[in-house]
């Protein structure tokens with residue numbers, strides 16, 4: 001049976017390599033940083049099922065202990081994944097992680113989706129993080145999310161979204177991720193998690209699916225960023241601009257639905273930015289991260305800068321993240337640490353404005369998923 005699967009997989013994989021353009025490899029190259037240990041040598045699925053003894057690597061990762069289910073389809077089969085309705089499922093050699101991903105194809109109805117039974121893995125009252133990477137195959141835009149279908153004896157079946165919907169494309173892998181507290185009253189007969197969203201006929205890939213038990217959000221919000229802006233509410237939020245430029249939220253995102261666009265720049269210092277004097281503390285070191293893509297220019301350099309205001313005294317300027325090459329072909333991530341030093345001034349600043357500028361005075365660009373976090377976690 002496994003041999004048969006492998007043959008089928010080979011046929012499908014050959015077809016997919018032919019059909020798949022090579023540029024997608026380049027565009028998704030940024031995902032190679034994601035790696036995790038594989039325990040897929042055992043036959044029959046490469047998943048951990050309900051075994052608690054998945055961590056034989058001795059690497060001491062805290063997170064491994066909390067993983068209740070994961071698969072990256074690296075044995076080349078769909079493992080224990082099953083179809084909800086009419087869905088063709090096979091592994092293909094177009095992966096976010098490793099070699100194989102699961103492909104859902106030939107979907108007859110919108111609700112047709114691949115999924116996995118997690119009745120044994122999920123415990124009522126516990127909170128879980130669900131994550132997977134997805135990519136469309138042959139369609140350039142559709143939203144994908146994860147839903148948990150819970151069947152309870154003598155009650156109506158419930159459907160709960162466990163992640164937000166993310167905008168998927170056929171050029172980049174994107175992560176679908178969410179946290180959900182599993183609730184059910186009565187005897188659960190089945191908990192079925194499926195990855196859904198696109199309209200019937202749209203094919204998509206799934207890889208690196210992980211379900212991890214986490215602390216409930218009410219216990220401590222260690223997961224959330226100190227500051228973040230994703231513009232997915234369709235507004236620029238608390239962002240403003242330096243100079244006479246236009247900033248707006250547009251549906252051209254790295255993550256989620258919207259990014260911030262900065263257009264009409266006529267000088268290097270013309271820039272979108274955000275006032276953070278209420279957030280950042282002088283003397284502390286922070287990790288800054290954001291994604292940027294040029295709109296018109298093929299290439300330009302961009303960086304993150306900081307302006308300290310001191311009431312009547314002169315403003316002081318510093319560099320948060322150094323000049324980095326950006327392009328209009330791919331999103332680039334700028335990330336690094338910066339110590340909020342007020343440029344050595346003893347006076348407390350009245351304003352701390354972090355902004356993203358370009359050495360090309362006329363470059364227009366998109367910014368998305370801007371986050372700030374303490375460089376080293378605080379200990380309680």
Ligand SMILES: [Ca+2]
Pocket residue numbers: 072073074095096097098099100101207208
């Ligand atoms: Ca994989």
Ligand SMILES: [Ca+2]
Pocket residue numbers: 230231232253254255256257258259368369
């Ligand atoms: Ca966004």
